[in-house]
Amino acid sequence: MGFVLEGPELAGSLVRLEPLGHHHAADLAVAAEADRASYRFTWVPTADEVESYIDAQLARAASGKLAPYAQVDRATGRAVGATAYWEPRLWPDEERLCAIEVGFTWLAGSAQGTGVNTEAKYLLFRHAFENWGVARLDLKTDARNARSRAAIEGVGARFEGVLRNWSRSWAPGEDGMLRDSAVFSITADEWPDRRTHLEHRLARRRRRRPSPVR
Secondary structure (H helix, E strand, O other), X not given: OOOOOOOOOEXXXXXXXXXXXXXXXXXXXXXXXXXXXXXXXXXXXXXXXXXXXXXXXXXXXXXXXXXXXXEEEOOOOEEEEEEEEEEEEEOOOOOOEEEEEEEXXXXXXXXXXXXXXXXXXXXXXXXXXXXXXXXXXXXXXXXXXXXXXXXXXXXXXXXXXXXXXXXXXXXXXXXXXXXXXXXXXXXXXXXXXXHHHHHHHHHHXXXXXXXXXX
């Protein structure tokens, strides 16, 4: 049997990544409406769209192309956003995972800049490199999204360039249009150094956060 993309629960001290389900819908509806000003280049469901959004993510998961998560803030116990593994690429023998992308990420405005994103990326990266043994991990964003690009570089990914007209635009008002995608990566050889970088960032952040709910 070949590799099957299944994302296990991943827990840190700031965030717990839970496989996405409809039980997260109420929290995500609140999170999505908290502050939409930061979603200029990212499609985030409105409160009324959350149920259909979860259905779509679960359908992608059933196809084997996506492992979606809810990002649960451990200080409150509430889902504050979503993320995913997706686009798995296998070695020629189709038994082992060669590379994976982390994407479909969004956070409530109130959760941005709190360390939740940093720890979520750390947990996803660590599992991909240390459990799945990937050779490469990808991240992409709209090339115009300076905030997202800075955040990706902040978690240690290397900018590789811009792919022109690479994929559909997720920016509001750009249905049917294509976007240029800024491409970033971390390789297996780079991971030990990136892991240390992230752990230092998280240690500083945790000292400024309240203890999580037990």
